Amino acid sequence: MEIDFSGLLTGFVASISLIMAIGVQNAFILKQGLKRQHLFLIAFTCSLCDSILIVLGVSGIEILTNDYPMLTKFMEWGGALFLLAYGLRSFWSVFHPHILVASLENALPTSKMSTLLALLGFTFLNPHTYIDTFLLLGTIGAEQEPHEQLYFMIGAVAASVTWFFSLTYGASKLVHFLKVHALGKY
Template identity: 40%
Template structure:
């Protein structure tokens, strides 16, 4: 049981660790200290739903509907391009008084953006429904599969809450408009690179 749980934890953590659109957004919100709990909960809960679905074997959906990943890729890429452009525009304007004061968009706007970055990203489905689902096949009993899933879900909660609340350690560095401009330019580049990878 413990071995299965640790395998699930390590597998999910290694997949989430790569800097992506979702992680960059959580980091940015963590720096403003705005809606951090709700945001981290949304991201981790979304991962939990997908991880459980993957372990239960719903990865077969993409085999039944082979055109689905491509449709999701184009939708996700379009969103990433738009969001990256918004971050670059924000960097160009350089108006960061709200961010420096620790304020951001409203709760529902924040959660809406996070939901889009999560559910419109085909890689999330490949990682959870595909890879995690495939790795879970080695555990043949229901109890071992459950332990694996619990470990994977736990790693998601640890990662997102660690990133969201750990970001405040960088807060002293982010007390100037220039620092926020650099961060937004980097986030824009990450979004565009991810969008290019999705459609290439």
């Protein structure tokens, strides 16, 4: 069996381009990384959840849309309405700026369980999770030739693992730089 580098690259690029947007999940990961708390748990959990949704999306989206054509219409309109609302919210925030301040000096450590529960909430209660991983990546992956779908999934999962481990551990390495930069000491 020959490795399909095109499928790997397509999956990797599609996944990384969707996952890099800083939403609530990535903001939480950054904060935890800066606090240097439960790094492996966070990176592994996010990678695992994302991987499961990618595989389910690529292998199951076609079955769902073929068996339930009304579901396809519901997902299209629901996704369009969500993106419209999110776009309007983003437009509104341009005129009402706010600053996300992560005070790390007095940050109390959180337990592994509370961190895990918060992370699972940010992951599975977030519509972006389903739109990006299940619907968009699932649809792109399902459109690949059958022999390319496995490589697409491997590439998409590799992007997810790369992103979450890089974001989590990268943030933990930037604490000193951010403290110095915030104080104006270059």
